[in-house]
Amino acid sequence: MTFGKGCHLHLIDGSAFIFRAYHALPPLTRKSDGLPIGAVAGFCNMLFKTVEDNQGPDAPTHVAVIFDYSGKSFRNDIYDLYKANRPPAPEDLVPQFPLTRDATRAFNIACIEQEGFEADDIIATYARQAREAGGRVTIISSDKDLMQLVGGGVEMLDAMKNKRIGIEGVEEKFGVGPDRVVDVQALAGDSVDNVPGAPGIGIKTAALLINEFGDLDTLLERAEEIKQPKRRETLIEKADQIRMSRELVTLDDHVPVEEGLDAFELREPEAETLLPFLASMEFRSLSKRIADRMGVEPVVIPEPAAAEDAGGEEPEWPEIDPEKYEWVKDDAALGRWIDLIRERGYVAVDTETTSLNEMQAELVGISLAVIPGEACYIPLTHKTGESGDLFGSGDRAEGQMETEAVLEALKPVLEDPSILKIFQNAKYDCKLFRRYGVWVTPIDDTMLMSYALHSGLHNHGMDALSDRYLGHTPIPIKDLLGTGKSAITFDYVKIEDAVKYAAEDADITLRLWHTFKPRLHRAKVTTVYETLERPLSPVLATMEMNGVQVDRDVLSRMSNAFAQKMAGLEAEIHELAGESFNVGSPAQLGEILFEKMGFEGGKKGKTGKYSTPADVLEDLAAQHDLPARVLDWRQLSKLKSTYTDALQTHIDPDTGRVHTSYIQTGANTGRLASTDPNLQNIPVRSEEGRRIREAFVAPEGKRLLSLDYSQIELRILAHVAGIESMKQAFRDGEDIHAATASEMFDVPLDEMTPDVRRQAKAINFGVIYGISGFGLARNLRIERKQAQGFIDRYFEKYPGIKEYMDETVAFAKEHQRVETLFGRVIHTPEINAKGPHAGFAKRAAINAPIQGTAADIIRRAMIRMPDAIEALPVKMLLQVHDELIFEVDEAAVDDVIPVIREVMEGASNPAVKLDVPLVVDAGQGANWAEAH
Structure with a gap:
């Protein structure tokens, strides 16, 4: 077909x-030889989806995939630093680039790249040719640089969001039409591609100037007319740089392309080419999906002898279809699900409730899933009418079972030690079931599995995990509940909508x-x-339900x-300021400090107003009383709003206790x-902060215990x-x-002054967190x-610390992770980044194995604690990093402390035998302040 109208x-x-x-999927390697193929797998899925979606009025007649050619383009001749600050491609992505070209050809789609030109220029050229021939063009990309091409039959499609971008979309992004996008970009520059632009001018300001x-x-010719001095000066001084930037951002739509548009005519993939390629990549499920669509048998992919891989391809599951989920309305239907659970030996469970506060939430419904694609919802307390509607009946909706009867039927299954109950964030659901008299055990928790696998890479909420690992975006809760003041609780959601949402969660x-x-x-x-994640969840649930008594009068x-x-x-x-102003306003304080009083170091934010963070005020406090007083005022304001006021609202009306x-x-x-x-953030360095702990009290006849590593x-x-x-000093107590001060400053211990010791203490703790000379x-x-x-002297005296730091950073850079002594993996994806984050990433990598090992030790202690104190009149209430708080009968204090101390001091054994003893300090009192 000749390309035309x-x-x-x-x-x-x-x-x-x-x-x-690459970024959306976890690492994946080919089982047979370990070749990285994660990006290729995702790329193939995207291509297949694009081909599948090519239906209806927007279906293409011609298709091509355009790639960047590796190496320099003509823009490097214009500006040698163009794209100079781009980091190299990740090592495991490099071998996948040629495979994506192979994949495109295997799908029978034109695959285009050209030396000396970027993909955007080739796209611009073909878009122009197609428009001139009278055809339509859809550019499948969300790249802002391509927005200059929109209009006259050319639009963009962000395939990830399924959003079409026309002229209005461009105006929304740039504040100007497509014909002026390059002018705005020339001014705003682009830090990603290292396009310099006009310093200090962003997209919004650029759009204002171009529109004016x-x-x-014209703007550069009339720059003298600009009223703002700094802006005027920039436009005059940097005019040549701005013009060069325009050259860099303007796409070349006259690339001497080698293929004509007719070569892009849409062709169906050929099974004999595509399926062997997918088989060579060992994409089992995608091979089957495509073979089924083509009506042919998939190519058999042999299993390698050692099937160990980093990721593994997703199993062959049916599509998630909320329309297929079951609404359970009677005993017979529930009985069928219970039989299926007993047959399988596991079940995914989720609850719907009226609140995120497990201590107050009421059960609205329960969802179950045993086989992917098959799930049900058992509604219990849904109401008719609208939430808050004076004329709504608020009556119980039809088609529901009685809560008591459902829990009575499910309780044997939920408490059966031979049936595994699977949750996402089990602690919430298990606390809720406990309040209804059901003690769920044993459990698995997908949130905690993700945490063990992916800590440092992303968060572990269900929606994010579903999107990332299943390629599915769940039904958003706000679609059902609404937002803000008009939001409803789940018991007012229509049952037919609740079935889809709730059962999908279980699936x-x-x-x-x-x-x-x-x-x-x-x-x-x-x-x-x-040993660290799954068994801790029920321990935390018990602590949270115990809560801690707080004295409202003391807080008031x-x-x-x-x-x-x-x-x-x-x-x-x-x-001190010589005038009244709002002390709580950073902008007003900035004007007083930097304009009226003339202090140096003032910086204005994007809004043009001063910011006055604590570190700036701390530096100024050495020169004047006013910033020191503001710091004191801020601390009191924070204590009042965050603790003495807010804690009163957290006292549970039923228990009279606070349940964190x-x-x-986290x-x-x-x-x-x-x-x-x-x-965990109650400040303890100031006297006022320490006083907050006085409000946490023991009930009559009891004491609070604090045991602290x-x-x-x-x-x-x-x-x-x-x-x-250092080890010997710890062994000798x-x-x-x-001891550090004596070692560093050659001062005998019996001549040690508090000031010298204080300096050594600051260095000891600072080094753990990678403190700089500036910070110290x-x-x-x-x-x-x-x-x-x-710091230099410290490293001279303790060269092993510097070695540890260097080795840890080197390991992190090579493996993109660090580990605790107990094997916890903490990923460090930013470790090879350049720029301001580099220092932070290194400090985090150095500190993580130490802080993480300490966290693992106290987790081990907490997990062992319930068995150790089971027969004693004591409850574990709180954990604050290295400290555990207990409530104990007054008469049993002396019996309990040695038991708890023994568990805590031996917590690392037998997994890790430390060269230094762990020591636990114990205190007790009528309130937390006394005990600590």
Whole structure:
């Protein structure tokens, strides 16, 4: 077919597909030889989807995939630093580039690349040719650089979002039409491609200027008319650079292309070419899918002798189709599901409730899945009418079973030790079931599996995991509940909608379990999951349900005292400033400090207003009282709003206690996070912060116990870095900071001054977190040169620490991960990045094995604790990093402390035998402040 009027050309941006596939999917290697193929697998799936979706009025008549040719383009002749700051392609992606070209040809689609030209220029050329021939063009890409081509029969399609981009979409992105996109880009520049543009001018400002002056040439000719001095100066001084930038961003639509449009005529894939290629890649499920579509037998792919791989291809499951899920309405239907569960020996379970607060939430329904694609929802307490509707009946909707009857039927299954219950975030559902008298065991948790496998790579929520590992976007909850003030609770969702949403959650959870479970072994993190993650979940659930008693009156009195103290500080601040202003406004404070009082170091943000973060105020506090008083005021304001006021709202009306929630996956290193409320960030360095803990009290006849690991991270550092003198100091029970000071500064222990010890302490703890000379200088309020001298001397005295740091960074750079002593894997994807994140990534890599090992040790202690204290009158209430808080009968304090201490001090054994002893300090009191 000759290309002309009525023809529709699809131009696919091949590079965009490759990188999207690479970053969206976990690493995958060919089983037979270990060749990386993850990006190729994703690329093939995308191509197949594109071919499958080519139906209806927008179907193409002609298709081509356009690739970037490796090497320099004509733009490097214009500007030798063009794309100079782009990092090299990931090592495991490089061998996949040629395979994606092979894949394109295997799908019988034209595959185009040309030396000296980028894919965007080739796309621009073919788009122009097609438009001139009277045809339509769809560019399948979300690359903003291609938006200059839109219009006159050319549009773009973001295939990932299934969103078409026409002239309006371009105007929304750039603030100008497609014909002025290059002018805006010339001004704004592009940090990714290293296009310099006009410094300080972003896309919004560029669009304003182009809209005001009409085009770039007119703007540069009339730059003298610009009112803002800095902007005017930039446009005049950088005019040549801006014009060069326009050359760099303007696509060349006259590339001397070798293939004509007629060569792109749409052709069906040929089974004899495509299926052998897919077989050579060992893509089993995709081969079967495509063979089924073509009505032929797939090529047999032999299993290799050793089927160990990093990822494994997804199993052959039916598509997720919420229309097929079952609404369970009676005993007979529920009975069939229970029989199926007993037959299989496992079930994915999910609950729908009225609240995210497990202590207050009411059960609305339960969903189950046993086979991927088959799931059900058992509605229990859905209501008719609208939530908050005065005229809605609020009656129980029809087609539901009684909660009591359903739980009575499911309880034997949920408590049966021979049937595995699979959850995504099991702790939430298990706490809810406990409140209804059902103790679910045993469990598997896909969120925790993902955490063990992928810590440091991404978050572990179900929607993100489904999107990333199943290629499926779940039904959004906001579609059912709405948002903001008009949001409803789940019991007001129509049952037919609830069935689709809730059963889909169970189906997805089951598929994630099938995906992750075999990978634990391949990634060598089974031990981490089985000994540190899975058994901790029920322990945390019990702690959260125990809660801790908080005295509302103490909090109220503190709030009033803080408010009075803040008012006094405000008066002082206004007096020092010589005028009244809003102390809580960083912008107003910035004007006082940097304009009125003339301090240096003021920086304005994008809004043109000053920012006054704590580090800036700390530097200024050495020069003047006002910033020091503002820091004091901010601390009190934070304590008042976050703790003394907010904690009162978190006291549970039924228990009179505060029930925090622990997030097991909250930190990459294995540390727990605490939320609603956060009890791990209560400041303890200030007197006021320490006083907050006075509100956490023991009930009458009981005491609070605090048991805290002493300097655990330093002990781990001494062990991993092999610092003999430090290890000996710990074995001898010496004051480690005094010992360090003695070693560093050649001061005998009996002549040690508090000031010298304080310096050694700051260095000891600072080194664990990769502190710089600048940071230590700020901590100790000394000259930066002197601080750097301390750090240099520290590394001279303890060369093993520097060796540990260098070796850890080198390992992280090579393997993109670090590990704790217990085998926890913490991925470090940013470790080879350039720029401001590089230093942070290195410090994080150095600290992660130490902090992570400490986190693993206290997890091991917490997991062993319930058995150890089962017969004692004591409950474990809280964990704050290296500290555990208990509530104990007054008469049993002396009996309980040795039991808990023994568990904590021996927690690393037998898995890891440390060269230094773990020491646990114990305290007790009527409140947390007294106990700690």
